[in-house]
Amino acid sequence: MMARISTFARDLQLATAGIAPENIARELAAFAKRELLRAIHEGEASDQFDRYVNGRVGVPEESVQPPGPILYVFKYWREIVEFALETLTERSPEKSGRYKQSWFVMLPGGGRVQDIDAIPINATVIICNDQPYSRKIDVGHMRMSVPPGVVEDGRKAVLSRYGNIVTAKRTMIQLPNGYVLKGRFRRGYRPYARKKLRKDTQAGAQMTYPALVLSMKVS
Known part of the structure; x- marks a missing residue:
């Protein structure tokens, strides 16, 4: 599970390369949501989870302040x-x-x-x-x-x-x-x-x- 989290964080860093600063928050939120849906669909993660954005629980991904993090704690x-x-x-x-x-x-x-x-x-x-x-x-x-x-x-x-x-x-x-x-x-x-x-x-x-x-x- 920890390996998956560290990989996710690294992918987020790579995904922001070359993006205009004013667009990074939007791209981070979109990427996190895509990865979440993919992980659930492929059976890698539960569809029950708590969402943390910059340490705040339950707020939407779009409220992220770069570089984040956006963290999903899955409930199994x-x-x-x-x-x-x-x-x-x-x-x-x-x-x-x-x-x-x-x-x-x-x-x-x-x-x-x-x-x-x-x-x-x-x-x-x-x-x-x-x-x-x-x-x-x-x-x-x-x-x-x-x-x-x-x-x-x-x-x-x-x-x-x-x-x-x-x-x-x-x-x-x-x-x-x-x-x-x-x-x-x-x-x-x-x-x-x-x-x-x-x-x-x-x-x-x-x-x-x-x-x-x-x-x-x-x-």
Whole structure:
């Protein structure tokens, strides 16, 4: 991403060579807008962005004071998060629909995200399902209409499409007011399923939930 920004700045400098001083601002604005449309059309950039002109946010390109800069900060979180949620939902079992409808987005510390567009570019984004049986579904401890590995498949799908700009990993997390285990053991149906409770699954332990953790790459 930084390489793209530095190339863009160099192109702007070259584009102004030989232009009459009174016309430079107009040419800079026109060139920036052409490059923006080209980048979006060719899939190099998101169509969601903040525009900065001489450090002022939201003002039109035509207000630029040479040599600028005109800077576009692209917002990828909505596109990525919506794709991840769609993938996880489609991959979910749907006997009652409760699990399928229980995916949500949060930030570290437990705060659920209400507005995806407000997520900072450098944030860590967590997508999780808070149903008390979500871990059993994901690890395959209970027989379901779908194979286990829901979150892992979501991780692979995100990396396949957005791996050039985002990192994705599957991990286990605790949730605020999460489910407290009752310590009742029933052996899973899969081969080599464990034969007894682990310490973190005994009565009174707070359950950990499978989660997909996303962060933007810094280059």
